[in-house]
Amino acid sequence: MYFGWFSLVDAPSATGHLDPDIPWPVLVSIGTNPTFDNAERTVEAHLFDFDDDLYGRRAVINLERQLRPQRRFDSIEALTAHIETIARDGRQLLESLGWTAPGR
Numbered sequence: 001m002y003f004g005w006f007s008l009v010d011a012p013s014a015t016g017h018l019d020p021d022i023p024w025p026v027l028v029s030i031g032t033n034p035t036f037d038n039a040e041r042t043v044e045a046h047l048f049d050f051d052d053d054l055y056g057r058r059a060v061i062n063l064e065r066q067l068r069p070q071r072r073f074d075s076i077e078a079l080t081a082h083i084e085t086i087a088r089d090g091r092q093l094l095e096s097l098g099w100t101a102p103g104r
């Protein structure tokens, strides 16, 4: 799992945020998904506190740092809760450093 910044590189979004010049914080999974015995290497992005539909959009992600290697979780619920906790804590940390979500 990596922390990075996600920017759309196609047309600006209808909702006015995620424009190319406004990076959005993101957690990125790169690797196999051992929780699911999935040997295929995938790249998945989980944007902090974000629920618009971005399917089919083009984006660039600048990876800042690796937070941990991929690992096996006991259940998908445990994995989902883990990702949500890190995203929430990460967002609070960014806000404590002065970051505010554009367009919110």
Ligand SMILES: Cc1cc2nc3c(=O)[nH]c(=O)nc-3n(C[C@H](O)[C@H](O)[C@H](O)COP(=O)(O)O)c2cc1C
Residues within 6 Å of the ligand: 001, 027, 028, 029, 032, 033, 034, 035, 036, 044, 045, 046, 069, 070, 071, 072, 073, 079, 083
């Ligand atoms: C930020 C992030 C971190 C992840 N870390 C792991 C991991 O450590 N181990 C793992 O098995 N899967 C990990 N995954 C991948 C999940 O297994 C994956 O999202 C899940 O299989 C759901 O896939 P689906 O959207 O194709 O259903 C991670 C996903 C995200 C977004």
